[in-house]
Amino acid sequence: MPSAPPVRSAPSVPADDIHALTAALASGDIRCAARLITRIERVDASLVPLMQALYRHGGRAQVIGVTGPPGAGKSTLISRLVAHWRGRGQRVAVLAVDPSSPFTGGAVLGDRVRMAEHACDDGVFIRSMASRDHLGGLARAAGDALVVLEAMPWDVVLVETVGVGQNETEIMRHASAVVLVQTPMGGDDVQAAKAGITEIGDLFVVNKADHPQADATVRHLQDMISLAQRLHPERSWQPPVLKTLALQGQGVSELAATIDHCFAHWAAHPDDARRRGSARLRHRVGEVLRELLDRRLRTGSELAIDPMLPALLARETDPYAAAAQLLDRLGG
Numbered sequence: 001m002p003s004a005p006p007v008r009s010a011p012s013v014p015a016d017d018i019h020a021l022t023a024a025l026a027s028g029d030i031r032c033a034a035r036l037i038t039r040i041e042r043v044d045a046s047l048v049p050l051m052q053a054l055y056r057h058g059g060r061a062q063v064i065g066v067t068g069p070p071g072a073g074k075s076t077l078i079s080r081l082v083a084h085w086r087g088r089g090q091r092v093a094v095l096a097v098d099p100s101s102p103f104t105g106g107a108v109l110g111d112r113v114r115m116a117e118h119a120c121d122d123g124v125f126i127r128s129m130a131s132r133d134h135l136g137g138l139a140r141a142a143g144d145a146l147v148v149l150e151a152m153p154w155d156v157v158l159v160e161t162v163g164v165g166q167n168e169t170e171i172m173r174h175a176s177a178v179v180l181v182q183t184p185m186g187g188d189d190v191q192a193a194k195a196g197i198t199e200i201g202d203l204f205v206v207n208k209a210d211h212p213q214a215d216a217t218v219r220h221l222q223d224m225i226s227l228a229q230r231l232h233p234e235r236s237w238q239p240p241v242l243k244t245l246a247l248q249g250q251g252v253s254e255l256a257a258t259i260d261h262c263f264a265h266w267a268a269h270p271d272d273a274r275r276r277g278s279a280r281l282r283h284r285v286g287e288v289l290r291e292l293l294d295r296r297l298r299t300g301s302e303l304a305i306d307p308m309l310p311a312l313l314a315r316e317t318d319p320y321a322a323a324a325q326l327l328d329r330l331g332g
């Protein structure tokens, strides 16, 4: 289902004109999106009203998360998927979130090079976000960047993140479907990978299928998924495991078809989709709340900790009481 308006670059839109910015994004203005994401990375608090307006325009694109260990082949696979969807006339945005690369370093540059075949295509937007702030801030910033991308006429929005720690997998909570990319692993690695990965993925990919351990890894993942399904019989979707050779593009059309199948499944099971959507939103509201609290703490207007310091230093009060007192004051 290709969507109609061409993605183009309009003349510069005033940075504080919510109506004009919303209209520019709705028409697919890539430069406008890029500038907004830069402001999001710089933690520009004045963007909140715009984010509110944009949020209400979103929700049409398929947001797909791609996560997995560094070097698993996520970017290679994404580049192949982008080519596949472009072949169907769909328009695709990619947000690559890489906290391991605090500045414009190797990984980001590598992604750019790998994605170079799409560089001149108006139907593709590729943007890297790196960690300038703390990681929690990056998850929040990625969430805001997705709000911007979702207010644009993309059919698919992909978000790539390195799935190693808690904060990176937090970012995956913004996606409606998560593809977990693994590489063929030997015995010990398989054991180590156990913890919680079946909770993250809706689809599992064993990339580098040219490796001799690939089939054993597929079977192992299938066993883990079967076990997780037995523990959660209420889950109607059983994550499939696919094998790909991203370097050669093998298995990519099967992966794209399985992603379609996953979205069709959510459409056919609205109760499940609603439960997942609700979990996502609970998480998102919490994330925004923590960001607001953090910002107030930093600016220190309402949450003035300093006056409490003498009593804290003298141990006449304690950090728990001080925090509760500050929270009360916020509510009032």
Ligand SMILES: Nc1nc2c(ncn2[C@@H]2O[C@H](COP(=O)(O)OP(=O)(O)O)[C@@H](O)[C@H]2O)c(=O)[nH]1
Pocket: 068, 069, 070, 071, 072, 073, 074, 075, 076, 077, 110, 207, 208, 209, 210, 244, 245, 246, 247, 248
């Ligand atoms: N042998 C093999 N190498 C691959 C395959 N897919 C990707 N690679 C290579 O693995 C390395 C890491 O790939 P990349 O896409 O950057 O991984 P990412 O860190 O998960 O994004 C690169 O050198 C790729 O060329 C594959 O299917 N087979």
Ligand SMILES: [Mg+2]
Pocket: 074, 075, 076, 111, 160
């Ligand atoms: Mg990558």
